Amino acid sequence: MxxxxxxxxxxxxxxxxxxxxxxxxxxxxxxxxxxxxxxxxxxxxxxxxxxxxxxxxxxxxxxxxxxxxxxxxxxxxxxxxxxxxxxxxxxxxxxxxxxxxxxxxxxxxxxxxxxxxxxxxxxxxxxxxxxxxxxxxxxxxxxxxxxxxxxxxxxxxxxxxxxxxxxxxxxxxxxxxxxxxPVPFDAWWFRLPRHASEHGAVAGIVPAFGRGEALVALLRNDYYQMGYLAPKGTDVRIRAEGLEGFRRRIAALRPDLADRVDAIASLEDLHWLDVxxxxxxxxxxxxxxxxxxxxxxxxxxxxxxxxxxxxxxxxxxxxxxxxxxxxxxxxxxxxxxxxxxxxxxxxxxxxxxxxxxxxxxxxxxxxxxxxxxxxxxxxxxxxxxxxxxxxxxxxxxxxxxxxxxxxxxxxxxx
Missing domain, CATH: 3.50.50.60 (FAD/NAD(P)-binding domain)
Incomplete structure (x- = not known):
């Protein structure tokens, strides 16, 4: 003791x-x-x-x-x-x-x-x-x-x-x-690569909005820290849609990043935050x-x-x-x-x-x-x-x- x-x-x-x-x-x-x-x-x-x-x-x-x-x-x-x-x-x-x-x-x-x-x-x-x-x-x-x-x-x-x-x-x-x-959303965090040729302010925040969902990209030196927001309680539904379904969601919100959504290798790459x-x-x-x-x-x-x-x-x-x-x-x-x-x-x-x-x-x-x-x-x-x-x-x-x-x-x- x-x-x-x-x-x-x-x-x-x-x-x-x-x-x-x-x-x-x-x-x-x-x-x-x-x-x-x-x-x-x-x-x-x-x-x-x-x-x-x-x-x-x-x-x-x-x-x-x-x-x-x-x-x-x-x-x-x-x-x-x-x-x-x-x-x-x-x-x-x-x-x-x-x-x-x-x-x-x-x-x-x-x-x-x-x-x-x-x-x-x-x-x-x-x-x-x-x-x-x-x-x-x-x-x-x-x-x-x-x-x-x-x-x-x-x-x-x-x-x-x-x-x-x-x-x-x-x-x-x-x-x-x-x-x-009450909180209206939960968050799913993941990373996407940021190519060396892509310029712009490091540490910027780029949001994108859709109906019933949103996406936030935090710029880092060599990657994007992504936060996908969806209504609270939808984690089971999102995971039931599978990996390809989630990739499509991200590509639709940020078409300019659609060429790299394959970097999400599995649903285990998603870190769910119960907000x-x-x-x-x-x-x-x-x-x-x-x-x-x-x-x-x-x-x-x-x-x-x-x-x-x-x-x-x-x-x-x-x-x-x-x-x-x-x-x-x-x-x-x-x-x-x-x-x-x-x-x-x-x-x-x-x-x-x-x-x-x-x-x-x-x-x-x-x-x-x-x-x-x-x-x-x-x-x-x-x-x-x-x-x-x-x-x-x-x-x-x-x-x-x-x-x-x-x-x-x-x-x-x-």
Whole structure:
């Protein structure tokens, strides 16, 4: 049986950032990740300006910019017979935080893990799965853990923080039930090759719309990351149509890519995302706090989920580090984190729900096969929205800054 100051369950962006920040505060922190590495494809790979600024404040900006990445400078939607409508022009924001960095999430997580490993109080346990909570005296005292060899163990902690995603084991164990919001679509992710002769902005986003379906292409250096959207609950039907049926769907939506749909070798190449949107009514019980997707699962609309989770981690570290250093975290400390981050969560989810109703629902029900006229009008004729939207996507409604205890001078990479 081991002990730690704070047990963080889940090695995603929120968990790794939280571990780094708490370790820099001098807290003994242990992060548990159930997988043996971070190499899982088609997870969120957008690092927004709010997170890039945070990384600079931590003194890690030079290292971060050396990672393989491309820059997304705007979000534009094609319009048949007319110029594209730009809904988010990040170039209009002050440099150097005027772009969204696009990189594989495993590179970002390894970067955070390397930075945290330089702190003496930080421990990362890979292939360690939290299976339940340890309780005593009406309080969570730690977690039950399955180790790499399959043995069961316990890790005791002054505080447990769940960052284990939308299917959180710990929030279920705590009996915390989320309020769910309807989502009109699911997503199927896959790759198509991008030929060397094809020019155009790397990290661009190219959507295509049909009746009852949509396709998003995220441009990478040598491939397209494709997201096929269809009404929720149609995964069985899509797979029943078979490989050729799916290839025909993609070719019809993007005829210019029809020459490479054979790169989808089997239906196993499709990574289905059961899109959910929910929010816990309470993010905590005594001794346990949920943040990130464990507290509020986000829609992929806007690509803000990772960055909202990172902001949760920053707020949690700043509010809880003093209590953790004292060795006594109260329910009031946990309430403080939840109150600080609930408003940004509600605002972002409200915007996403509006996008679902005005953009995605009409397309998924077959009523529309393109952006609604009202959306086009706003994008073209309302300058205030064109100014506000990029900042909202880039920084969110309440961006967090690095706590004073975590700031360092810029580190020169070796």
């Amino acid at each position: 081991e002990t730690t100051g704070c047990a963080v369950v889940g090695g995603g962006p929120a968990g790794m950032m939280l571990g780094l920040l708490l370790a820099r505060a001098g807290v003994k922190v242990t992060v548990l990740e159930k997988h043996s590495d971070f190499l899982r494809d088609f997870r969120g790979d957008t690092v927004h300006p709010s997170t890039i600024r945070l990384i600079d404040e931590l003194g890690l900006g030079a290292e971060f910019r050396r990672l393989p990445q491309s820059r997304l400078s705007n979000v534009a939607f094609p319009v048949p017979g007319g110029p594209p409508v730009t809904m988010g022009d990040f170039d209009a924001l002050p440099a150097p935080y005027n772009y969204v960095a696009m990189m594989p999430q495993w590179d970002f997580l390894n970067f955070l893990a390397d930075a945290a490993a330089r702190e003496p109080g930080f421990t990362l346990l890979m292939s360690h799965a939290a299976t339940g909570l340890v309780r005593n005296g009406g309080r969570v005292r730690g977690i039950r853990v399955r180790t790499p060899d399959g043995a069961e163990d316990e890790l005791l902690a002054d505080l447990v923080i769940a960052t284990d995603g939308r299917h959180s084991t710990l929030r279920s164990a705590a009996g915390l039930a989320p309020k769910e919001f 959910r949107m929910d929010r816990l009514r309470s993010w905590h019980i005594n001794g346990l706090l949920c943040i990130g997707d464990a507290a509020h699962a986000m829609s992929p609309a806007g690509g803000v989920g990772i960055n909202l989770a990172v902001q949760d981690a920053v707020a949690a570290a700043e509010c809880l580090a003093p209590a953790l250093l004292r060795g006594r975290v109260t329910v009031e400390d946990l309430v403080k984190v939840e109150r600080r981050r609930r408003m940004p969560t509600v605002v972002v989810q409200t915007v996403q729900r509006l996008m679902h109703r005005t953009v995605f629902a009409p397309i998924m029900t077959g009523k529309k096969s393109r952006l609604p006229p009202a959306v086009l009008y706003v994008g073209r004729r309302v300058p205030a929205v064109r100014r506000i939207m990029p900042r909202f996507i880039a920084f969110g409604p309440r961006p967090e800054h690095a706590p004073a205890f975590a700031r360092r001078a810029q580190r020169t990479p070796t």
